[in-house]
Amino acid sequence: MKQRIEELLQEIQELKAQKLQDIEEYRIRLLGKKGAITKLFEDFREVLPEQKRELGQKLNTLKNLASSKLEELKEKVGESILQNGPKNDFTKPGDKFDLGTRHPISVTREEIISIFSKFGYAVAEGPEIEDDWHVFGALNFPPEHPARDMQDTFFISQSDNPVLLRTHTSSVQVRAMERMPLPIRIVCPGRVFRNEAISARAHCIFHQVEGLYIDKNVSFADLKQAVLLFAKEMFGEQTKIRMRPSYFPFTEPSAEVDVSCNICGGKGCNICKGTGWLEIMGCGMVDPNVLEASGIDHKVYSGFAFGMGVERIAMLKWQVKDLRLYFENDVRFLREFETVI
Numbered sequence: 001m002k003q004r005i006e007e008l009l010q011e012i013q014e015l016k017a018q019k020l021q022d023i024e025e026y027r028i029r030l031l032g033k034k035g036a037i038t039k040l041f042e043d044f045r046e047v048l049p050e051q052k053r054e055l056g057q058k059l060n061t062l063k064n065l066a067s068s069k070l071e072e073l074k075e076k077v078g079e080s081i082l083q084n085g086p087k088n089d090f091t092k093p094g095d096k097f098d099l100g101t102r103h104p105i106s107v108t109r110e111e112i113i114s115i116f117s118k119f120g121y122a123v124a125e126g127p128e129i130e131d132d133w134h135v136f137g138a139l140n141f142p143p144e145h146p147a148r149d150m151q152d153t154f155f156i157s158q159s160d161n162p163v164l165l166r167t168h169t170s171s172v173q174v175r176a177m178e179r180m181p182l183p184i185r186i187v188c189p190g191r192v193f194r195n196e197a198i199s200a201r202a203h204c205i206f207h208q209v210e211g212l213y214i215d216k217n218v219s220f221a222d223l224k225q226a227v228l229l230f231a232k233e234m235f236g237e238q239t240k241i242r243m244r245p246s247y248f249p250f251t252e253p254s255a256e257v258d259v260s261c262n263i264c265g266g267k268g269c270n271i272c273k274g275t276g277w278l279e280i281m282g283c284g285m286v287d288p289n290v291l292e293a294s295g296i297d298h299k300v301y302s303g304f305a306f307g308m309g310v311e312r313i314a315m316l317k318w319q320v321k322d323l324r325l326y327f328e329n330d331v332r333f334l335r336e337f338e339t340v341i
C-alpha cells in the first residue's frame with residue numbers, strides 16, 4: 001500500500017490540464033466512488049493495527065494533495081479560458097428574432113373598447129366561472145329556459161344555484177348593477193362558453209363585448225344613436241344600420257342590429273348573402289325585472305344593453321369565413337394581419 005501511495009503522490013504532482021473536462025476526469029479517477037484513493041481508504045480497513053498510524057497519515061496527505069491539486073488546476077484552466085477563450089465580436093449584427101403579431105381577436109376587442117371609451121364607457125370585467133343567478137336568474141331567464149339546458153351550458157356543479165361557465169358576458173352587467181353607483185356606462189369584454197359543436201360558424205369558446213348604460217331618462221333613441229356611432233367607427237363612415245325586432249329575456253323591447261354590408265356597400269354579395277345587410281349584435285332596453293333584481297328602481301332609472309361577438313365583428317371586418325382560424329393560431333394566418341394591424 002505504501003508503494004501505491006508513493007506512486008499516486010508522484011502522479012498527482014505531475015498532473016496537467018487543458019480544459020475543465022480533464023480535471024473532472026482526474027477527480028473521478030482519484031476521488032470518485034471507484035477512484036484510486038477511495039479504493040485505498042477501503043483497503044485501509046484491512047491494514048494491521050501497528051501500521052495504521054503511519055499509513056493513515058500518508059493516506060490523508062495523499063487525499064489532501066489530490067484535492068488541492070485539482071483546485072489549482074481549475075484556477076489555471078479558468079484563467080486561460082478568460083485570456084484565450086473565444087472572442088466576442090460586438091460589431092457583428094445581432095441574431096434576427098421574430099416578433100409575434102397581435103392576435104386579430106385581441107385587436108378587434110381593443111378596437112371595440114376604444115370606440116366605446118371615446119363615448120365615455122368604462123371597462124368592467126367579471127368571472128368566467130359564474131353562478132346561475134348572474135348568468136340567468138337575475139337576467140329574467142325563467143327556470144325552464146332552454147339556455148339553461150345541459151345542451152347549451154357547461155355546468156361545473158349542480159345545486160340550488162349551480163356553478164357554470166358563463167354563456168354570455170351579460171353576467172358582468174348584473175355584477176355591475178349590484179355594485180356600481182349610478183349612472184352606469186360600461187363595456188364588458190370577455191370569454192364565454194357554450195356547449196356547441198365546433199364548425200365554421202360556431203365554437204365552444206368565443207369572445208363577447210357587452211355594453212350597458214343606465215341613467216335617468218335613457219331611451220331607445222339613445223341606444224340607436226350609440227349603436228350607429230359604433231357601427232360608423234368600426235366599419236366606416238358610410239355604414240348604415242337597421243334594427244329588427246327580436247327577443248331576449250333581459251331586454252324589452254329587444255332588437256337585432258344589422259349593418260350595411262361593407263363589402264358590396266349594400267347592393268348584395270355572397271358575404272351578405274345578397275341581402276346587403278350583416279347582423280352584428282343584439283340589444284334592447286333593460287327589462288324592468290332585471291333592474292329590480294339588482295336593486296335598481298325601474299321607476300326612476302332606465303337603460304339599454306347590447307352584446308356582440310368579437311369573432312363575428314372580426315370576421316365581418318376582415319372577411320374571414322371560418323371562425324376556427326382564429327383559434328388554430330397558425331402563424332401563416334396570423335401574419336396576414338401584420339399589415340392590417
Ligand code: DAH
Nearest residue numbers: 168170282283284305306307
Ligand atoms: N347576451 C346575448 C347573447 O349572448 C347578447 C345580448 C343581446 C346582450 C341583447 C345584450 C342584449 O345586452 O341587450 O346572445
